[in-house]
Amino acid sequence: MAMGANITGVKICGITEAVALDTAIEAGARWVGFVFFGPSPRNVAPDVAKMLAAQVPDGGPGRIGLFVKPTDAEITRVLDTVTLDGLQVYAPEARAMEIRARFGLPVWRAVGIAARSDLPSATGLDGLVIESRPPAGSTRPGGNARCLDWGLTEGWRAPAPWMLAGGLKPDNVADAIMRSGARAVDVSSGVESAPGVKSATLIRAFITAAMNAFRA
Numbered sequence: 001m002a003m004g005a006n007i008t009g010v011k012i013c014g015i016t017e018a019v020a021l022d023t024a025i026e027a028g029a030r031w032v033g034f035v036f037f038g039p040s041p042r043n044v045a046p047d048v049a050k051m052l053a054a055q056v057p058d059g060g061p062g063r064i065g066l067f068v069k070p071t072d073a074e075i076t077r078v079l080d081t082v083t084l085d086g087l088q089v090y091a092p093e094a095r096a097m098e099i100r101a102r103f104g105l106p107v108w109r110a111v112g113i114a115a116r117s118d119l120p121s122a123t124g125l126d127g128l129v130i131e132s133r134p135p136a137g138s139t140r141p142g143g144n145a146r147c148l149d150w151g152l153t154e155g156w157r158a159p160a161p162w163m164l165a166g167g168l169k170p171d172n173v174a175d176a177i178m179r180s181g182a183r184a185v186d187v188s189s190g191v192e193s194a195p196g197v198k199s200a201t202l203i204r205a206f207i208t209a210a211m212n213a214f215r216a
């Protein structure tokens, strides 16, 4: 999962089965995400993720494991079974840096923002996932199909490569890219027919729309 200064591409997150993964690979996803968080409808057991990760060909999308405030033991349990290329973590910067040092993998930190002042001005991490804050009472910090105000990142001098997430869909991703200035986007709910059930049609439509917008 190389992350240069100008990463461009699409991450399809929350993959739990082979057909969705094949579709994402064929459609040109740059990253695919596996959620290791029990309360999520996209939670995937390590032995299933192992088979999915092995399905990604050499040169295919980066395999990203998503963790929420994980202990070292939780990450170890997954990495003992699943080959991953990077980690997406919901944790403070200092803890994310510890994880990076401990496991030797690139780490992106997910940051929920509601105002421009919430945008990080510094990070020692490999990248940032900028998304909306979860709604009150949500059982999870991401994957809530909730858009942020895309104008908040316009002109932002990001301290690391970043991707835009939250509430993106095939029919709004072009607008989101144009208004936010993002060069990489991350989607889960917006390519599902029901929570946790990915749609091949929506995955293809999303990647096509995003890549066309990046080229525009």
Ligand SMILES: O=C(O)c1ccccc1NCC(=O)[C@H](O)[C@H](O)COP(=O)(O)O
Binding pocket: 013, 014, 035, 037, 040, 041, 042, 066, 068, 090, 110, 129, 131, 140, 141, 142, 143, 144, 145, 146, 165, 166, 167, 168, 186, 187, 188, 189, 190
């Ligand atoms: O997908 C989940 O269930 C989830 C659970 C806990 C933390 C994060 C989670 N998802 C994050 C993502 O899939 C993406 O990074 C992003 O937030 C996209 O979310 P969506 O609004 O569903 O497209």
